[in-house]
Amino acid sequence: MAEASTAPPxxxxxxxxxxxxxxxxxxxxxxxxxxxxxxxxxxxxxxxLEREVGRLRQALEDPFALGEGSEPRHPPVFDRRGRIAxxxxxVVSHRNAIAPPMKLVRSGDECEFTVELPLQYQGPPSxxxxxxxxxxxxxxxxxxVRVNVSAISFTRELTIGYERPVPLFEPxxxxxxxxxxxxxxxxxxxxxxxGGEVCSRAxxxxxxxxxxx
Ligand SMILES: CCCCCCCC/C=C\CCCCCCCC(=O)SCCNC(=O)CCNC(=O)[C@H](O)C(C)(C)COP(=O)(O)OP(=O)(O)OC[C@H]1O[C@@H](n2cnc3c(N)ncnc32)[C@H](O)[C@@H]1OP(=O)(O)O
Numbered sequence: 001m002a003e004a005s006t007a008p009p010x011x012x013x014x015x016x017x018x019x020x021x022x023x024x025x026x027x028x029x030x031x032x033x034x035x036x037x038x039x040x041x042x043x044x045x046x047x048x049l050e051r052e053v054g055r056l057r058q059a060l061e062d063p064f065a066l067g068e069g070s071e072p073r074h075p076p077v078f079d080r081r082g083r084i085a086x087x088x089x090x091v092v093s094h095r096n097a098i099a100p101p102m103k104l105v106r107s108g109d110e111c112e113f114t115v116e117l118p119l120q121y122q123g124p125p126s127x128x129x130x131x132x133x134x135x136x137x138x139x140x141x142x143x144x145v146r147v148n149v150s151a152i153s154f155t156r157e158l159t160i161g162y163e164r165p166v167p168l169f170e171p172x173x174x175x176x177x178x179x180x181x182x183x184x185x186x187x188x189x190x191x192x193x194x195g196g197e198v199c200s201r202a203x204x205x206x207x208x209x210x211x212x213x
Contacts (some may be wrong), residue, residue, distance in 0.1 A: 014084045015077060022063050025096050029056050030097035035118040036098040069119030071103075102136060102174065108176065111144045113174040121168065128166035133192055134158065137202035140176035141188040148178045149186050151208035156185075158204035166192055166199045183206045 001095075033052050039046040059066055073094040074087035087093040091102050100121070105111035115136065123129030138158055145153050166172055176190035189203040 010164065014078060015070060015076060017075070018063050018066075020075035020095075021066050021070055022059060023173075024072050024074070025059050025066050025171045025184035026056060027095050027097040027099075029059075031100075031118070031120075034061070038119045038122075043188050066077040089139070091135060102139065106119060106149050109148070110175060111140060111147065113140050113143075113176075115174065116171050117166070119168065124165060124177065126168050127147045130160070130162055133166055133200045134160050134202070135160065135188055136174050136192060137176070138204075140174040141190050141202060141204055142206065144178050144188050144190070145186045145198070145206040148205075149208070151182060151184070153186055153206035153208040156205045156207045158202060161201040162199075163201065164194075164197060164199040167194050172199070177204070184210070 029052055033049070036048050036052065037045075066083070074084045076084050076095075080084040087095055090096050090098050091100070092104065093099050094101050100115045100117055102113045102115040104111065104113050113136075117128055117132070121128055121132045123132070137160060138155055142153070142155060173193045174190065175193065176188060177188055178188050180187040184207050186206045186208075187203070188206060189201070191198045191202070192200040
C-alpha cells in the first residue's frame with residue numbers, strides 16, 4: 001500500500017524519471033516480443049528472443065543509456081489521496097504492454113489519435129480484428145466526451161459500422177467528437193481512417209453516473 005505523500009506538489013512523483021523511462025521501454029520490448037512470437041518460427045525463434053532479452057538486459061545494466069534526456073510519456077503520480085496512480089489504460093498508456101499505444105495528437109471539439117497496429121491485433125490477414133476497432137473507437141469517443149463534458153461518463157451504447165478493413169502496419173487516424181449533450185447523457189461519433197478513407201464508423205452514448213443521494 002502506498003504511503004500518503006507529504007512532498008510539495010512539484011515533487012509528488014513516486015519514482016525517478018529513469019525508472020519511468022525504463023518501465024515504458026520494457027513495455028515496448030514486451031510489445032515487440034508479442035508481435036515477434038507471431039512472425040518468428042523455427043530456427044529464428046531463439047535468436048529473436050535472445051535479441052529482445054538482450055535489449056532488456058542492456059537497459060537494466062545502463063538505464064541512463066536509454067534515450068538520454070528522454071521524458072516518460074506516462075509516469076505514475078500521486079493522486080489526491082496520496083495513492084500511487086499508474087496509467088493502466090490498455091489503449092493509450094505507454095506503460096501498458098497491451099496498448100499499441102494509440103497517441104492523442106489533437107484534443108478539442110474533435111479529438112484525433114494516430115496508431116499503427118502490429119501483428120498481435122490481426123483479424124483477417126494483414127487487417128485489424130473488428131473487436132479491436134471497437135476498442136480504439138470506444139477510447140477515442142470516450143476522450144472526446146471527457147474533454148467536452150465536466151463529469152466522468154461511461155460507455156452505455158456503442159455501435160460500430162465496418163465499411164472497409166483497417167490495415168495493420170501503417171498509420172491510421174481515429175477521429176471523435178461530441179454530437180449532443182442532454183443532461184447526464186452525451187452522444188458522440190467517430191471514425192477510423194486509413195489513407196484518407198473511412199474504414200469504420202462509430203456512434204454511441206456516454207452517461208455520467210447519477211450523483212449519490
Ligand atoms: C492515472 C490517473 C488517471 C485518472 C483517470 C480518472 C478516472 C478515469 C475513469 C475512467 C476511465 C475510463 C477510461 C476510458 C474507457 C473507455 C470507455 C469505457 O470503456 S467505460 C467502461 C464500459 N462501460 C461501463 O462499464 C458502463 C456500465 N454501465 C453503467 O455503469 C451504467 O449503466 C451507467 C453509469 C452508464 C448509467 O447508469 P444509470 O443507472 O445512471 O443509467 P440509467 O438511469 O439507466 O440511464 C440514464 C438515462 O439514459 C437513458 N438511456 C439509457 N440508455 C439509453 C439509450 N440507449 N439511448 C437513449 N437513452 C438511453 C435512460 O433512459 C435514462 O434517461 P432519463 O435520465 O431517465 O431521462
